[in-house]
Amino acid sequence: MTDQIVLEHVTKTFTTKELGSVTAVNDFNLTVKKGECFSFLGPSGCGKTTTLRMIAGFEDLSEGSIYLGGKLVSDRSKNIYIPPEKRGLGMVFQAFAVWPHLNVFENIAFPLKVKKFPKDEIRRRVLEAMHYCNLDGLEKTFPSDLSGGQQQRIALARAIVVNPEAMLLDEPLSNLDPHLRESMRFEIKRLQKEFGFTIIFVTHDQSEAMALSDRMLIMDMGNIQQIGTPWELYNNPKNRFVHSFLGQSNFINVDVRNGKVYPKGETSQQIWVDNKPSKNGEQVLACRPNMMELTKDDGFRCRIIKRTFKTDFVEYLIKVGEDSAIIQAPHRVLFKNGEECCVKIHNPAWYDLEDEAAEKERERRNVV
């Protein structure tokens, strides 16, 4: 069995008083392999949490079917619905959901007690799980005396103590401060290596998703936009939405004539790009700030409008035709405000004007 979690044509429709019928998840197809770490990423309200809760069994499906480890657990048409407690999953929630009336040991022992494991077996496995999660010596402590990071480790230990085949993580790091977030991320990765469980990780934080997952998907308004490795999604986005949602991007209006790229409304010099558009005419050049190279005298000539120091790099604001663009460069590549420079653009993507207009409209609606 190499396919751990399979979703086929999963659809979820809600009916609310205000909006009528709303499709939260639309025809969702996904196969997550055993031992894979898979992330759902998307803006809030895109349906990622609903999908996760359907896998967990907290929500029923409107259509489609879900298989866990080859076993059918949800299917509306066949009237199959296995309750959450019988799906054999581990789950970690955003708000930790550690039980405050039980001490650390009792919290972690809970899943084993429910399954009526013998006492000494429980003790052995809980202590082992605590050890893996760096909770040694805290058996008798109550969660309220522990930090957020430690509480989330209890939740993790409670999930791994039964050795689940798959683990569902619902924004488990969002309630932690940035510093802790990074170390917890490493911890999750390490545990996965140790135990080999499959992970589905729901988040709205893209750097978290990219750092943690083998593959991920981006969702919007109930639909899957693209599935792939983080690198594929970042470097070869399938559409304009994925391009602007994942990472920073510059969008520059250009006019392509005879395969030569000119900024819109400018004919004096062409833009240096390392991959040519497939067609001529007005279109939009999309490129990442980190893939624009600043040089002294090779490439598209322009002027630094504003320079901003970031902790990791310097950001330069330049103008290309009518559009402004941001360039990221290491601190050691230093230009001054107003200084002349040249730009080379690597790996650009090309979008039609209609895509651009549609996306602008979408963003405007989101802001409102």
Next chain:
Amino acid sequence: MTNKDFLKLEGKKSGISMDKIMTIFCYVALIAVVILPVFMIIYYTFWDGSKIDFEMFRSVLFQKENLRAMKNTLIIAVFATLFATLVGVFFAWLLGRSDIPMKGFMKFLFSIPFMIPPFLAAMSWDMMFSGRGGYVNKLLMSLFNLANAPLNINSIPGIIIIEVVYYFPFVYMQVVSALERMDPTLEESARIAGANQMYVIRKITLPLTVPAISSGVLLVLITSLSNYGIPSMVGYSKGIFTLPTMIVELMNRSGGSFVGIRQAAALSIVLVIVVAIALVIQRRLLTHGRYDIIKGKSMRPMLIKLRGAKIPLLVFSLFFLTLIVIAPIVMILLVSFNRAYGLPFTMENFTVMHYVNVFTKNAMVKDSVKNSLFLAFSAGAICLVLGTMLAYVIYKVKPKGGTILEMLAVLPYSLPGTVMSIGCILAWSGAFFGISLYNTIWIILVAYIARYLSYVLKSSSAALQQVHPSLEEAARSCGASHYEALKDVTLPLIKPAMLSGFFLVFLPCMRELTTSILLYGPKSRTLGVAIYQLRINGQINQAAALSVITILLIIIMNNLVKYITRDRRKL
């Protein structure tokens, strides 16, 4: 030094500031309404006029009559608390976590007992179930051909029943709000861990609501221990006494004699000790502090499907609520329109005569409405000013001994009303500065202020603590002086809380019986006292009519509060 606005540092500190005046005023007021009465009870109990005397206290403690009252009080309190808790938790779970229909309607019914004074409820239950004379008893006897009354309310179980139906909403309210605030993922993670529905309820949901249940339990226990209205309404006629009713009885018997008053004072101390023990036990039982069960993401909890049990549970709940909430009100209404108590409810017995009589033929009743309105308004207003001032002094001025001020202000809240009244009588019948308020309306006012001051203090200080210092500092940096910042920013911000504090005092004052029954004089009867006396005098129909009027007044005021506070929240 070119700028004439420059202030000398010393100059700023000279003179008595507004803050200082308020602090002193708060101390004086609390000494008058709290310290002196409490002190006088202790003084009378242990001082026989010439020397310290414990003998008196001992003899009161071991008097047969008093021992029996003590036993009754404890039995009633323990069982009423136990059953009220069971019923309260059951309904809280039913409404908070199951998919039972008609939740809105049931929630409305739960709020009604809060509006009806306990002694009125007791009176109505007495009308329904007192021995062979109660209307419901009569009906049941004729229906089923019974020789004896099925339920005799004038007994200790009877008192317990009334207290249970009257007090279980306290527990319900606490628990249901805890359930609503509880993060649903706490229960969901137990499901994922492999636990089924029932196991989750037993091992997760219930334990997590323990703090809420226990604060509900404490509330019921203390209220039951110090309740006067219910045991006096249904127990007095059968000679069933509890500590509060016994204290009042001793006070009445004394006829003003020194020894009699000392006995009442001594018994008050016994009651206070019992309440204090209850408080201590509750603290001990609550092992690990307060749980943090607030929500993470806003998600509705999964409601438990009752399936087949849904309809039977619904029918049972509605029947139960009808019996305990609607029936008493209907009974009082019916009696108030009936020609004479005991006659069957038929059309020819219908009359509005009692309403007319209550207002035209009875000076006592007219006085009582006037008195109660006056007392409620002035107690509300005085508590409003004093309580807010206290809150300001305690939380913003922060003088040395601020915690003492707070303790003093909250102390009367946990003292039984009967005890507080005795203290007021002892302190303000000429014991200090020759001031005698006895038999006047003013002594009732003093007692009301002492009892309800903490309500305003609580609501105002909660609001005051919400006013972040930066709001005042912002005003200062905008050119406002300390006084202007208070007037323009702080006061308007806590106004809604002050206002609701006023009504928090006003409403209980309107329906007060426990305190006023001891303090009233010939011209200072309150609504509660008037109803009580009409009832004792056998003018049951008029008592019912006045009760209906009282309930109406309370409902109107209550809705007024809701209207006003809702309006404010919109801001």
Next chain:
Amino acid sequence: MNKIELNNITVRYGTNTVLEHFNLTVEPGQILGIVGPSGCGKTTVVRAICGFIDPQEGTVSINGNIMYDRAKRINVSPEKRNVGVVFQDYAVWPHLTVYDNTAYPLKKHGVPKDQIRPQVEEALRLVNMSSYHNYMPSQLSGGQQQRVAIARALTSSKDLLIMDEPITNLDAKLREQMLVEIRLMQEQLGTTIIYITHDQEAAMQLCDKIVIMQNDGSIAQIGTDEEIISNPANRFVFSFVGVSNFLPVIKQDGKVYLDYDEKILLFDEVPAEYPAADRADIGIRPMDIVFDETSPVKAKIVSAVFFGNIYSYFIDIAGNEYRVQRITSGNEEDEKYVEGLEIGVRFLNCKYFDREVKN
């Protein structure tokens, strides 16, 4: 025109000294950032300027007028210091409309009625809140409330604003936007702004000059963004501004070696800025450690994490872990540096610091 001078300020709370003999001059017409870890006393500095605390020692003067002088017993009360303050929690009065909030300072300063409206409108226009005159604060988002707070501070004083972590409570996108707006507003009005933050990145983006305060309440460095990045005054500044690696080095026979049990040759020449002692530390940014097969210094990649625009690595040199970052190139090169790889590394832009004694 609105020069602020703090002289010899000392503030103590009980036995805890927050500021000791603190001196600072703020030049008019610029944005001065005060940056430091939490608890370093940066908020105390501005509270002393506003008059919310009375220092035990020292003088505060605004625009040449003495506002506070302990020795001469002068203390101008906060409402008369003419300082606009923007607080972290907005402190917009919830019972007043946007208009009334903004008009309050004008009323308190006795501005004639007919001049109030135009000034309020101008202030609200500057913060893009013109269409919200009659809104109550509870109807506004956090960002909008903070705009109202800025407008109110502007009507209170156009010349001098103090902003105490004004954007910390906003989400990342809004923070960025507010920074741009604050800058634009300052450029239009020429206001002097003192901007308090613990976020060095925001300070570098917004401020003309940055004061970096250390934990003990002293100033570590005052300078422009470039000066602070390129010439950190000391080890604290270097490690406070961004992620930093410190490697031990030793100077021997005119060469610089990495100072591990086994010495690894780093540079053939000792640079001029090398400290006097033989043993020193180099401070280096993750971006300035670059992979280079030809380098003699070898490292092992412990982990590689992809963040889109950058790759973040932990590398191991002689049993010590260091952080390395690389800007993503978008081609095959990205896939080359995987976990477990042995590779040469080169060190660019090293800063030299005295060896820190570890306890």
